[in-house]
Amino acid sequence: MKLGIYGGSFDPVHLGHLLVAQAAIEELGLDRLFFIPVAQSPFKPESKPAPNAVRLQLLRLALAGKTNCEIDEQEIQRGGISYTVNTLRDYAQRFPGAELFYLIGADHVAKLKEWRAPAELAQLAEFVVIPRPGGGTATVFPPPFRGRRLRGFPFAVSSSEIRARVKMGLSLDNLVPAAVAEAIRNAALYP
DSSP: OEEEEEEEOOTTOOHHHHHHHHHHHHHHTOSEEEEEEOSSOTTOTTOOOSOHHHHHHHHHHHHTTOTTEEEOOHHHHHOSSOOHHHHHHHHHHHSTTOEEEEEEEHHHHTTGGGSSSHHHHHHHOEEEEEOOTTOOSOOOOOTTOOEEEOOOOOOOOOHHHHHHHHHTTOOOTTTSOHHHHHHHHHTTOOO
């Protein structure tokens, strides 16, 4: 069994996230892809994401009907700072023998040795780099990490840009799923 794990704040989830999911499922031959919203990123301690219930609701709307994608709330339920090693340990225990693929942004590759328990992380999963528009095609993983780069569908959008557009009253068309845009509007999120 091949399982993908896609962590992030998803604040809010956007079409770039969904394109990454599609590319990972297709290119890696994943049986399932788990979206795991963080409680608090160790690399963004000053960041205060939208309430957990809101981010989960938006993810549910975005993933509706996608039978090979699932939301895993374990990091939110654990609370505090989210460490990838805890999540990967859980997956290794729940799915013994499964191949685990952890999706990361290209900007995180050079910092992998700074993550909690890096040697264990490197053994638990193969790391898969998400392509960024204008980013290079070469990715060098620090030893002992192993990984590859998705060819994917590079899409130049970020959650912070989505939040900024909402504040400016600009359209979210073609940036987030229609149901997510409607939920953001109806709940007056990201004022």
